[in-house]
Amino acid sequence: MKIGILGGTFNPIHYGHLILGEQVLGQLGLDKVIFVPAFIPPHKAGKSIIAPEHRLGMIRLAVGDNRYFFVSDIEIKRKGKSYTVDTLREIKKEYLRSELFFICGSDLVNEIPTWKNVEEIHKLARFVLAKRPGFGKRLAGRDFLKINVAQVDISSSLIRYLVKKDMSIRYLTPDKVVAYIRKYRLYR
Template identity: 45%
Template structure:
């Protein structure tokens, strides 16, 4: 069986920062593939309005088309409920021996608030994305100690900034793949008040 990376998130929208980071982690960690898993509802963002799950899923699909080491799963979207990482990992563990869970730098410091964090650590190796701008580790708990920190080649792009730019009628060239930009404009995403 293969060694995979799971990259979960809202992806509203997916952008070049996500894609470059995922490719970098795949290479650094010698993974067979990365599976993007858009959340239906993030447990840490239950009051945040997002684009429809289908729109977010479609944007990922078109952004990774033709890249054989990237996949997208609609597992969490099909559940139509709050997306808990531990539940997703249990499902994917049925199909894959080695799973590496890719999370953002800030997430490891509140990892103890996640549902069943100890079980997550048993099901997957937690890979923490560290960027040049990341602050030194000041807070250490057992989760920080068990995590693997990876310095990525990622670029700092904010999905929130992209949404604001679209809302203000500003260009988003170079922030998202062309196909995603076209999708956003054709489907009139992010045009309402944010």
């Protein structure tokens, strides 16, 4: 089985995340993509992030109608800082005979060498880098799978800003996520 792992803060999840997962799934012929929200992302420690239960709930709503998308709460259950290597170890135990693909944007290419136990990460999973504007020339070297995905100029920070300003976020994230944000008055 070929499994994509899409980790992130997902604060909140949006169509950019979903399009990335869908296009990697199709281009690499994956059997499934698992969305893994971080409990505390090491690179965002100390920043204002809503409760992990809310982020997990929004992801479940966003991916619920896609039979190839799944959600894992392993980083949330583990608590503490969410290191990719720890997550991949746990997933590999569950899917011993599967090939893992860790999906991320090419904007992270310069950060990857600083990650905890990066050499072990490369042994546990193949890195899939979604090419983004301005980052294509910096992808030489390592054993990265590079793919082109549709460029969608949506970010979680934009959504949070618009919500705070009481502006529409329709068409930036699924309607169920919009309703969830309103119901729980998130990002105000």
